[in-house]
Amino acid sequence: MRTTTWQAEPITREPATEEDLDAVVELLAGRRLAVLTGAGISTDSGIPDYRGPDSPPRNPMTYQQFVGDPAFRRHYWARNHVGWHHMTATEPNAGHRALAALEQRGAVAGVVTQNVDLLHEAAGSRRVVDLHGHYNEVVCLQCGTTVTRTELDARLTALNPGWLERVEEVGDVEIAPDADAVIAATEDFVIAACEVCGGVLKPNIVYFGENVPRERVARAFEIVDDGDALLVAGSSLAVMSGLRFVRHAAREGKPVVVVNRGVTRGDALATVLLHAGTTETLVELDRRLPDVES
Known part of the structure; x- marks a missing residue:
């Protein structure tokens, strides 16, 4: 994992509105989602974020x-x-459980997580790549x-x-x-x-200064490639180990939705930005997105 420190630019993103969420639902409905998560998804489980x-x-x-x-x-x-x-x-929160439910209904192709807390697995997600171990x-x-x-x-x-x-x-x-x-x-x-x-x-x-094992990166790219869109939840994308998947999805012409409190390094590549908490957003997506047939 690269050690270069990224500082967010002083840009203010307004809190998401109901219309913003409607736009996300409309964009993602019927698509299988590849999901990339960061520390922000686990804050409601009592694990503080590094860069929130x-x-x-x-x-x-x-x-x-x-x-x-x-x-x-x-x-x-x-x-x-x-x-x-x-x-x-620590226990999985409603956001973790929503992703597991979406996977069961075919709407999530898999989860790539930058977290090391194993909460996705505990919530019931089956296809998970723990990028950093x-x-x-x-x-x-x-x-x-x-x-x-x-x-x-x-x-x-x-x-x-x-x-x-x-x-x-x-x-x-x-x-x-x-x-x-x-x-x-x-x-x-x-x-x-x-x-x-x-x-x-x-x-x-994976410590700062180490590289993510190639085989693990390859499995993560498989998840991104299997999705029709990429959903980023709770990551500032400050390190390349996560940002590369956003860049890849954007190059492939896939919609990218970023849900995060505060700016991220991938904002310029996003199709839709949602300045909101991950738990409430994922729960709402689980409620409103339809099942997707394999």
């Missing part, structure tokens, strides 16, 4: 920092140990062994007795979209090594 209009500035750890500095790894795993417990308690798997960078995050949690808890309780007492925790959390002091946290080779363990997600 009201989000505080954040500096995600890069792949180079993680692999190159033991202090960065310790800090990451300490924060992640707290954030993971929050992520496991997911939070519940850990990989050894030396031997490639993978373990579940649940297994690692047991080891981290044993290595750091009472640590979670101390953090909760301090209350210095902020959950972030990558199963991370912000904690002031992590110097005493003990990290776990691979039980097979002693190598470095890393969440099996």
Whole structure:
């Protein structure tokens, strides 16, 4: 995933009206939709957005920092140990469930998500590409062994007795979209090594500075190609890993609908822009769009 930071231009988009939603329904009715989702779809599940209009500035750890500095790894795993417990308690919201229902009715060809929270799968979506991986798997960078995050949690808890309780007492925790959390002091946290080779363990997600695996990108493009239109829900499209699918759909002459609070990097390519929340919009689309025969 490219590390270039994109800053939204100071453009104000008026909140969507009923007429705007009518235009979206008219455009999408009878078409199979490829759907691209970002952090904005999960905010109503209690997972804050990185780049939403009201989000505080954040500096995600890069792949180079993680692999190159033991202090960065310790800090990451300490924060992640707290954030993971929050992520496991989150539930799909009505927007996730609406997309699953639309897929069942043939109106959604599949979902490509930039999120790592697995909420689309939990809601019942069947054809999902987790573009950046997911939070519940850990990989050894030396031997490639993978373990579940649940297994690692047991080891981290044993290595750091009472640590979670101390953090909760301090209350210095902020959950972030990558199963991370912000904690002031992590110097005493003990990290776990691979039980097979002693190598470095890393969440099996794509960090800033890493590339999305080619096979995963290919599956995502298949979903976009199988759709008659592309619906972007809750993404600023700030990184190329998501924006490329919008560019591809636009080049193919497919309608692109962008539903997001605030401007996105793909606004100029959109057929229709809807400045609205994803949950209410997706629920309304589920209610109003007809079934689509395969």
